[in-house]
Amino acid sequence: MENLGLYIHIPFCKRKCLYCDFPSYCSMENYMIDYARALCIEMENKCKGKKFSTIFIGGGTPSYLSMEAWKILKETLCKINKYEDCEFTVECNPGSFDRDKLEIIRSAGANRISIGLQACQDELLESLGRIHNFSGFLKGFEMARDIGFENINIDLMFAIPKQSFNQWKETLETVNILKPEHISCYSLIVEEGTPFYKMNEEGKLVLPEEEVEVKMYNFTVEFLKKNGYKQYEISNFSKENKECKHNLIYWSMDEYIGCGASAHSYFNGIRNKNEDNVKRYIEKILSGLDASIEKHKNCKEENMEEFMFLGLRKTDGIRISDFKNRYNINIFDIYGSVIRKYESLGLIKIQSDKIFLTEEAVHISNSIMSDFIL
Ligand code: SF4
Structure with a gap:
């Protein structure tokens, strides 16, 4: 079996987190239905004749997509040719889904969800501009287990402004009790163009010292190892055989097809990037055009x-x-x-x-x- 991944980008968020430089936008809910229709057209065109070993719906916040938009997407997703053991992940943010939403995501074929938590302390979540608190996350996690998701990733972040080593330790210990199959731990990067960048320039961001950040990372590796998580990538840890197959496609230079605004593909040696502007992406696809704006054949x-x-x-x-x-x-x-x-x-x-x-x-x-x- 050849590895082939499908990435689908959902560029909508309820609110923009203060550190985020991903291609995602708030106050664009009116475009959700047309966006889902456009995505279906692009998927049908690009997936024809191909069989996928992984599907990853990321964003943005895929779980923020409306039920109507999910119903449209589901029809096409169910028709995509997948291997029997296809890993099908959907990114979900607490505060943007309820039971009905998770059920439609599952009935669209998803067998893995990735939940963005970042930290267990409400004051840190608030300072990041996250829309949820810890108890909202917990409710969502338990709901996902109850519905039958047996493969769950939790995204965490360390070196957050004002975060102490003990708070990071507490976050890891709390998450470990939940026994997710996969944990991602990224350190906060202050990216240009974000509110955090401006705050940092103005000296208003109190970031942990570099040695604290190193201590946090070293503790993470040691703690998760002790608790049965295998580190298989710099920032990613999983239980036995629960590595994220989709990310392994990226890191192994295998091929993937990207659909949606800002989505990237790597297929037949060509790297391809789609239009960033959501409105223009929809217009192009609905009028039968190609949404790609950059094509590069790697030497x-x-x-x-x-x-x-x-x-x-x-x-x-x-x-x-x-x-x-x-x-x-x-x-x-x-x-x-x-x-x-x-x-x-x-x-x-x-x-x-x-x-x-x-x-x-x-x-x-x-x-x-x-x-x-x-
Ligand atoms: S939810 Fe994710 S994609 Fe959306 S703004 Fe926050 S970090 Fe960015």
């Missing part, structure tokens, strides 16, 4: 670079034989000196067919990966 060097810096995010790293099969060249002819350099520093390990970063390398992974640019 061999770009493919090799991406294979390395995406692959090295995984704790399993990359396979020497996979590199050879894809690019018809020995990896050491291209990257021998970089690999040997980091191996001698104890930051890269070579183990039979595998090359991967050591635990010590994770904190400086970005600078290591940039050395793989040709």
